[in-house]
Amino acid sequence: MRIINRNPSRLTNFYLGLLPFAVTAAAYMIASHYRRLDNPSDKLLPSIGDMGASFYRMAFVPDRRSGDLLLWIDTADSLWRLGFGMALATLFALSIGLMIGFIPHARSALAPYIATFSLIPPVTVLPILFIIFGLGEAAKIALIVIGTAPVMTRATAQAVMDIPRELIIKAETLGASVLQMLFRVVLPQTLPRLITSLRLALAPAWIFLISAEAIASTTGLGYRIFLVRRYLAMDIILPYVVWITLLAFIIDRLLRWLSRRAFPWDHLEGDSL
Amino acid sequence: MLKRLFRCLCVASVVALPLAQTPALAEEKSDFKVCWSIYVGWMPWGYLQDSGIMKKWADKYGINVEIVQINDYVESINQYTAGAYDGCSMTNMDALSIPAGGGVETTALIVGDYSNGNDGIVLKDKSALADIKGQNVNLVELSVSHYLLARALDSVGLSEKDVTVVNTSDADMVAAYATADVTSVVTWNPLLSEIAAQPNANPVFDSSGIPGEIIDIMMVNTETLKDNPAFGKALVGAWYEVLELMASGTAEGKKALEEMAAASGTDLAGYEAQLGTTRMFYTPADAVAFTKSADLPKTMKFVAEFLFDKGILGEGAPSPEFVGVAFPDGSTYGDTNNVKLRFDTSYMQMAAEGAM
Numbered sequence: 001m002r003i004i005n006r007n008p009s010r011l012t013n014f015y016l017g018l019l020p021f022a023v024t025a026a027a028y029m030i031a032s033h034y035r036r037l038d039n040p041s042d043k044l045l046p047s048i049g050d051m052g053a054s055f056y057r058m059a060f061v062p063d064r065r066s067g068d069l070l071l072w073i074d075t076a077d078s079l080w081r082l083g084f085g086m087a088l089a090t091l092f093a094l095s096i097g098l099m100i101g102f103i104p105h106a107r108s109a110l111a112p113y114i115a116t117f118s119l120i121p122p123v124t125v126l127p128i129l130f131i132i133f134g135l136g137e138a139a140k141i142a143l144i145v146i147g148t149a150p151v152m153t154r155a156t157a158q159a160v161m162d163i164p165r166e167l168i169i170k171a172e173t174l175g176a177s178v179l180q181m182l183f184r185v186v187l188p189q190t191l192p193r194l195i196t197s198l199r200l201a202l203a204p205a206w207i208f209l210i211s212a213e214a215i216a217s218t219t220g221l222g223y224r225i226f227l228v229r230r231y232l233a234m235d236i237i238l239p240y241v242v243w244i245t246l247l248a249f250i251i252d253r254l255l256r257w258l259s260r261r262a263f264p265w266d267h268l269e270g271d272s273l
Numbered sequence: 274m275l276k277r278l279f280r281c282l283c284v285a286s287v288v289a290l291p292l293a294q295t296p297a298l299a300e301e302k303s304d305f306k307v308c309w310s311i312y313v314g315w316m317p318w319g320y321l322q323d324s325g326i327m328k329k330w331a332d333k334y335g336i337n338v339e340i341v342q343i344n345d346y347v348e349s350i351n352q353y354t355a356g357a358y359d360g361c362s363m364t365n366m367d368a369l370s371i372p373a374g375g376g377v378e379t380t381a382l383i384v385g386d387y388s389n390g391n392d393g394i395v396l397k398d399k400s401a402l403a404d405i406k407g408q409n410v411n412l413v414e415l416s417v418s419h420y421l422l423a424r425a426l427d428s429v430g431l432s433e434k435d436v437t438v439v440n441t442s443d444a445d446m447v448a449a450y451a452t453a454d455v456t457s458v459v460t461w462n463p464l465l466s467e468i469a470a471q472p473n474a475n476p477v478f479d480s481s482g483i484p485g486e487i488i489d490i491m492m493v494n495t496e497t498l499k500d501n502p503a504f505g506k507a508l509v510g511a512w513y514e515v516l517e518l519m520a521s522g523t524a525e526g527k528k529a530l531e532e533m534a535a536a537s538g539t540d541l542a543g544y545e546a547q548l549g550t551t552r553m554f555y556t557p558a559d560a561v562a563f564t565k566s567a568d569l570p571k572t573m574k575f576v577a578e579f580l581f582d583k584g585i586l587g588e589g590a591p592s593p594e595f596v597g598v599a600f601p602d603g604s605t606y607g608d609t610n611n612v613k614l615r616f617d618t619s620y621m622q623m624a625a626e627g628a629m
Contacts, residue, residue: 230414
């Protein structure tokens with residue numbers, strides 16, 4: 001049988017998925033083992049046990065100085081910033097995206113501007129952000145919004161323009177007002193695409209969150225990583241990276257689940273990743 | 274299934290090979306790499322490489338020494354700790370927390386200078402150090418700035434609990450100071466002079482208040498040095514040739530200073546101003562005297578206690594004395610069975626005696 005027609009069984013499917021993870025972990029453990037043979041307190045590649053102990057300490061042992069459970073404080077603060085930023089970006093993308101996609105005059109006025117704006121690398125305008133938003137929470141959230149909203153807006157506008165023109169004309173022939181068309185035809189067709197663009201924007205959003213926390217902060221997952229990097233505490237950094245990856249994965253899966261539950265008609269054409 | 278597992282392991286070990294390179298293989302070798310980053314007291318390292326003086330001394334001892342500039346200070350120390358370099362310029366504090374705390378036995382080969390005003394605290398609109406109470410203080414957390422703040426607070430009967438430390442990237446410090454939120458910063462030169470020059474800025478404390486505590490040193494791997502004395506001799510010999518040139522006041526010396534100034538992004542006047550707040554040890558005899566003084570063990574004790582208090586002497590460190598520090602007279606601070614940082618004046622002494 002040709003390889004393209006050979007499908008793995010359920011069990012093989014599971015183990016094949018696991019394989020690259022296992023290889024990575026094994027590679028890490030071997031390298032770590034040899035480095036620690038030479039220097040038992042090697043900081044670069046600590047043992048899995050050391051990392052587990054550090055993670056446990058960050059999560060369940062109150063910090064000696066502040067008495068806080070650092071992991072949960074960092075996680076809560078980071079998720080709040082990310083959530084608030086992404087909520088603002090989504091609202092912006094939806095409102096401006098609908099206007100650009102649906103109203104030709106708004107498109108003429110805004111589309112070139114948003115397209116240009118979306119190409120500015122946000123970290124290059126950091127000093128300007130500091131002066132406008134200060135150094136507190138506002139600046140961090142602003143960096144996330146500026147980094148993600150323009151691209152999401154363009155994706156949303158494109159989603160509106162991708163709606164078959166016939167649908168709009170049909171609604172118009174049936175006597176729908178602009179607002180009726182907006183809420184009954186355009187919005188439902190756009191929302192699943194908005195969720196997709198939100199899922200895609202989460203990757204850059206995490207990057208902007210971490211960079212914002214690296215610049216000036218007192219808490220947050222990015223803050224902790226950049227702080228302990230000063231003494232090469234990979235035993236804290238690596239579990240934090242795994243933790244961030246896990247959080248991002250869960251958020252992504254939740255959004256996919258939401259999209260499937262709310263808009264099952266949009267998921268009829270086969271499965272997506 | 275077993276065969277597959279075996280194959281996986283083979284792949285894994287190949288992937289892991291470059292990572293598993295152990296730091297500082299203890300053996301005689303002929304090629305060495307040291308790294309440095311931009312700082313007033315370390316600019317001679319760049320000049321050493323560019324002027325060919327390093328090559329001259331390395332040739333004399335039949336070895337090769339490459340001096341590499343790394344743009345990020347912490348990254349350069351991390352690279353050294355990971356084993357990518359045989360030596361690296363860093364402060365006494367970072368040497369204790371990063372390589373020594375990470376089990377890489379390190380020797381202070383060339384004690385180059387100490388900060389004598391290069392690190393400082395600036396308050397906006399307020400003019401006394403005690404006014405810092407209750408403020409947010411922007412600084413690079415766990416750096417020498419943090420140490421300076423702790424020592425300064427101590428001097429006016431305050432502690433870190435009286436302020437809120439906000440970790441702020443040094444790259445953004447000047448821009449941060451321009452915002453209304455920021456009322457006090459601790460930083461180093463050239464950022465310090467930039468911030469202090471603004472109209473509402475009042476420098477209230479600087480490192481000249483704790484002279485000799487923030488020391489800039491060329492640190493090398495102890496094992497490598499032990500097996501390759503030629504490496505130590507070449508570095509020390511070349512270093513003091515350039516420092517003599519800098520202090521000579523000749524046209525050639527001025528040209529060297531101008532090159533260093535340009536490399537650090539300023540002009541001769543700006544570089545000389547920075548040198549003014551740096552106590553350079555231009556002669557090996559000066560450096561030896563400083564390293565042998567009774568103040569150094571006291572300073573290292575302060576530093577170790579500060580690091581322990583911040584929880585960065587390594588996990589499982591039961592006390593500030595967990596990592597041992599050895600001094601030139603043979604005395605040690607901390608655990609004598611875990612000496613990971615050594616101050617060794619023997620190479621500088623050789624230079625002082627002209628025995629290179």
